[in-house]
Amino acid sequence: MSTTLAAMPAARRPRADHGSEEELTIEQLSERTGLTPRNIRAYRTQRLLPPPVVRGGTGYYGREHVERIERIRQLRAEGFNLTAIQRLLDDTPASGDGAREFQRLVSVAYDAEPPRTVEAAELFAQLGDQLTPALVQRAIELGAVRALPDGRFELPTPALLDAAAELTDRGIPLEPVMPVFELVQRECETIADAFLDTFVERVWQHFQEAGYPRARWDEIAETVERLRPTASKAVLAIFQSTIDEAIERRFGDELAQLAERA
Known part of the structure; x- marks a missing residue:
């Protein structure tokens, strides 16, 4: 059954300048996304959400806002704070590339x-x-x-x-x-945490305290990219040496005795 435009609630009518995109009041946006109106306003103040279109004293939100809130929720679940999220969501060429590359690296x-x-x-x-x-x-x-x-x-x-x-x-x-x-699983988790603790303490915290400067995102992303293979090489090199020594300790004397008997 079709519904005429005149019969639709005003807040749900398609916007003339955005095709079929629906319009939502802040209460409807809250219901759609599960985010409280208070938090929606806070996100606007922090420039995480673009302002609504205001007509007749009422602000209307659209699909862009819904998608943006879902993106913020995803990034928060991945451990980013709001300042970092603002950088990641910033579409200006000067800020986005390094932050998005870092996000890709931690996700892949x-x-x-x-x-x-x-x-x-x-x-x-x-x-x-x-x-x-x-x-x-x-x-x-x-x-x-x-x-x-x-x-x-x-x-x-x-x-x-x-x-x-x-x-x-x-x-x-x-x-x-x-x-x-x-045992290997447990030990590898401990080793991975140790490498990451060192990175966070020596690199990430200083970057965070500096307010995530845009010019350093590429440097941070490259460090993370190299951390994985470098840590893997270190672990493999140490293990190869360690297992060689363990084999020598376990079988060296016995093999020497067998050689003497032969």
């Missing part, structure tokens, strides 16, 4: 292998009958496997499955391997 995984979706049969075929429902549940809790509604599984980091399969092929049962993966 570094050099990540794409997730792989496998059938349950494939998962069991690679790991054999060692893969019990209890071990599948542990893998899900670890985040190595995600159960999908259709009965398949998503592997966020497929290399973990390949590593587990190779270990089982070498005669190392899957059950004792799972605690090792869990």
Whole structure:
């Protein structure tokens, strides 16, 4: 059933200068977005929202405001404060590029292998009958496997499955391997937090205290971009050296004794 323009409420009529974009009062915008009128006004004062179109003493908001509020909500959930959000939302050429590049960097995984979706049969075929429902549940809790509604599984980091399969092929049962993966997960979280704590303390806090100067966004983004591969190289280099020393400690004396007997 069609509705004539004359029968529509005034606040919902299409604006003549914006095509089919609807107009919302501040109360309607609040209802649509879940943001209180008070916060909407605060966002306007902080220049996070553009002003409404005022006619007859009433301010009208449109789709742009709805989308902007949703964007602000998303950025706040990602940990940005309102000053940083204002920079990110600023459309002027002098301010936006570096901030948007930083936002992209913190949202995109570094050099990540794409997730792989496998059938349950494939998962069991690679790991054999060692893969019990209890071990599948542990893998899900670890985040190595995600159960999908259709009965398949998503592997966020497929290399973990390949590593587990190779270990089982070498005669190392899957059950004792799972605690090792869990240990690696915990230790990696600690290491990642340590790197980020150092970055925040030595770089980000000074940048934040300076009011997020526009000229430094590119520098900050580049530092974050390099932090991931640099930290990864450091961890790999230290681990390779550490496991070499551990192998020598564990088997060196025994191998020397066997060589003497031979």
